[in-house]
Amino acid sequence: MMKTVLASVLFCVLAFCSVSVFGRPATFLEDFRVTWADSHIRQIEGGRAIQLVLDQSSGCGFASKRQYLFGRVSMKIKLVPGDSAGTVTAFYMNSDTDAVRDELDFEFLGNRTGQPYTVQTNIYAHGKGDREQRINLWFDPAAEFHTYTILWNHHHIVFYVDEVPIRVYKNNEAKGIPYPTRQPMGVYSTLWEADDWATRGGLEKIDWSKAPFLAYYKDFDIEGCGVPGPANCAANQANWWEGTAYQALTAVEYRRYKWVRVNHMIYDYCTDRSRYPVPPPECLAGY
16 A cells, blocks of 8 residues: 555656646647738647648748747647648747847758658857758658757757757857857747748749648647746746756767767758858857
């Protein structure tokens, strides 16, 4: 009997820890609003999921109702299936400031049928971008939902695909390297046509006979310091995303990260000598 009670208590503790760390999936309207073409965003499953539509009349987009300063955002996305060349599905954070922009980008570049989906990540810090990296996904992201996550704290920014880190950008402000620490960012997503650059640099054009192009989202999860909110939240080292376990990759995460970089990376601005004869300083500062 005592063992059963102890097991139940342990389960409750672990369950509580899991909830406090990983949060709760929200319905779409709890945290988000449509930013353009609301006729092309359809709520399904009682608002727990949405369908984004791109056709010749319009793409569409949505954004979080609040901005956040540090934290973690995560969504499950099922990308446009079949011949999606020329389409871009984006999931990103943005400070919504023109002159000095901070931005953290996932951009899923459509493909010709049978070719791998490419994910481009980019980082803007203090108005400076042009930090593109691209990988080919090791699975079909249009067949099922997969989880895409951005972790942003005082130590680093990590982009995850199904908990596999695909990109890390460290905070090297002490070395004079820009890092987004001052501006809150909203969470955004769009589905749009970009056949002038999206697929093979624009060589593959969108085939409108395949329209409408559909992408699906669910399990909207945002945990961070909402703005406006308590002024001391962003600096609070007790926030779970600032904890020791989230200040650097674990040994397992690092092995997965290296596996992605070795086997699936197809472009890294750090090694593009045509653009950067001298590697940018953040490239020399370590992963």
